[in-house]
Amino acid sequence: MDTRVSTIYFLTRRLGAWLLAVAVAYLLASVTATQSVINNLSGMGVHVQPGVRMQMTLSDILGMANMFLPMVAFALLMAFMTAALLCRWLARWRLPLYAVAGCVALITIHLTLHLAFGLTPIAIARTAGGLSLQGLAGAAGGVCYILLIKHQAIEDW
Numbered sequence: 001m002d003t004r005v006s007t008i009y010f011l012t013r014r015l016g017a018w019l020l021a022v023a024v025a026y027l028l029a030s031v032t033a034t035q036s037v038i039n040n041l042s043g044m045g046v047h048v049q050p051g052v053r054m055q056m057t058l059s060d061i062l063g064m065a066n067m068f069l070p071m072v073a074f075a076l077l078m079a080f081m082t083a084a085l086l087c088r089w090l091a092r093w094r095l096p097l098y099a100v101a102g103c104v105a106l107i108t109i110h111l112t113l114h115l116a117f118g119l120t121p122i123a124i125a126r127t128a129g130g131l132s133l134q135g136l137a138g139a140a141g142g143v144c145y146i147l148l149i150k151h152q153a154i155e156d157w
Contacts, residue, residue: 017148018080021102025141026072027061029106029122032133034060036124068122071109076141079105083142095146102142103135110134 034057038048048056079101087094110125124130 014149017145018077020148021080021141021145022069022073022076024144025076025102025106025138026065026069028137028140029072029134030061030064030068031057032130032137033064033122033124036130036133040123064122072106072138072141075105075109076102076138076145079138079142080145094150095143098142098146099139100142102138102140102145104138105142106138107131107135 035053038053038056041048080098083094083097083101086097090097110120110122110131114120114125120126122134125134
């Protein structure tokens, strides 16, 4: 019975860390995408007030949640499972492995959509710099996950 409780505790803590990592990656990816569009508008001479900028950002966070958030969640799940497997042999490289896994996960979303359907629904991912920013958002999610897991491992020890 004690083993089952500790397993449930372990999985619950990992699930919480994964959900927070997904939230971080999604929020950063969404905010950078929105701000990129707004900056492109500014480049065309359209002045966007700070209040409108914030409203557009919040609107995009909520509006992309039904399409983009599940993709981010699934991509990070697969990436973190792969990183966990690699950490069995490369334990010293845990932090960089999870950061790279998160980065690759978000970049893979955009490249897969482009290759499979010929479209890139998030405008920022149409440029190399924008795609890199999306990758950095995924890397931030990976770093968030591993820092939470490391903190939990220290507490449990």
